[in-house]
Amino acid sequence: MKQYTTFEELDRDIKYYKLKANIEQEELKMGFSQTQDQIENLLSPVSILMNILSGIAKKAAVLKIVDLFFGGKKSK
Numbered sequence: 330m331k332q333y334t335t336f337e338e339l340d341r342d343i344k345y346y347k348l349k350a351n352i353e354q355e356e357l358k359m360g361f362s363q364t365q366d367q368i369e370n371l372l373s374p375v376s377i378l379m380n381i382l383s384g385i386a387k388k389a390a391v392l393k394i395v396d397l398f399f400g401g402k403k404s405k
Contacts, residue, residue, distance in 0.1 A: 333339045370376055 331342075333342075
């Protein structure tokens with residue numbers, strides 16, 4: 330533990346740690362706000378619809394490629 334020789338040293342460190350705590354609290358608030366915004370964007374109806382359409386388009390493209398390689402040959 331640090332030993333203080335003057336009240337000025339003690340006051341300086343108290344101010345420093347209060348400021349540090351305030352900065353960390355604001356960083357937590359900002360992080361929470363950003364996370365909340367990301368969740369809201371992720372769960373928005375437009376985002377959900379775009380994810381569904383993107384998934385369908387990817388599956389359709391894969392099926393088309395598979396069909397080109399394997400579907401073109403007809404067995405008798």
